């Protein structure tokens with residue numbers, strides 16, 4: 001396979017309930033892999049296993065590069081600190097220079113001068129800060145659960161352009177999303193989970209000639225197990 005991220009026959013049980021049922025996937029440098037699935041399909045669980053936040057019951061996960069930026073489930077911040085201060089703590093943790101903080105705040109559309117604590121941020125501002133935090137230490141693998149969640153149209157457009165830049169830098173990007181219109185334009189590879197099983201793994205270009213409506217209907221059918 002030789003991907004940067006390789007997941008082989010991974011299973012996860014919670015209290016005897018199998019929520020991931022033998023997942024195989026591979027993500028390569030320079031591509032965006034989007035994981036789709038309806039609520040409860042197993043996306044966040046898969047992300048937690050890839051991110052090392054939980055351990056699979058069986059199977060193997062190989063990251064052929066240690067440097068990962070990830071955000072899974074609700075992002076946790078130091079709520080009483082500003083966005084800049086939150087990124088500064090992250091830089092200390094990863095032992096990288098604080099010089100890039102201003103660059104990344106601007107890049108995700110946040111004000112460098114904003115001294116407000118993160119607890120006052122809107123959902124979209126928090127999401128922008130998550131994206132900056134995931135990238136500031138220049139990871140090779142980016143893993144974000146629902147990065148489009150809460151972003152306004154400009155935020156979505158900026159994120160789409162950012163993904164293009166990251167692909168050109170040969171990063172491996174794995175995200176989940178419920179916004180199918182965006183998935184069709186940003187994905188290189190699409191994986192669909194249904195009740196913990198991978199029911200589709202395909203190259204997005206196989207769907208490039210489909211109208212957005214046909215694409216949406218096909219993906220929803222896979223997600224509904226039809």
Ligand SMILES: Nc1ncnc2c1ncn2[C@@H]1O[C@H](COP(=O)(O)OP(=O)(O)OP(=O)(O)O)[C@@H](O)[C@H]1O
Pocket residue numbers: 014015019037038039040041042043044045046
């Ligand atoms: N810590 C846990 N303990 C027990 N069950 C869990 C735990 N985490 C997840 N599950 C169960 O695993 C299944 C998959 O959940 P998961 O959060 O991975 O779904 P998801 O695809 O990310 O859903 P959503 O789109 O709603 O975020 C669900 O049935 C959920 O209840």
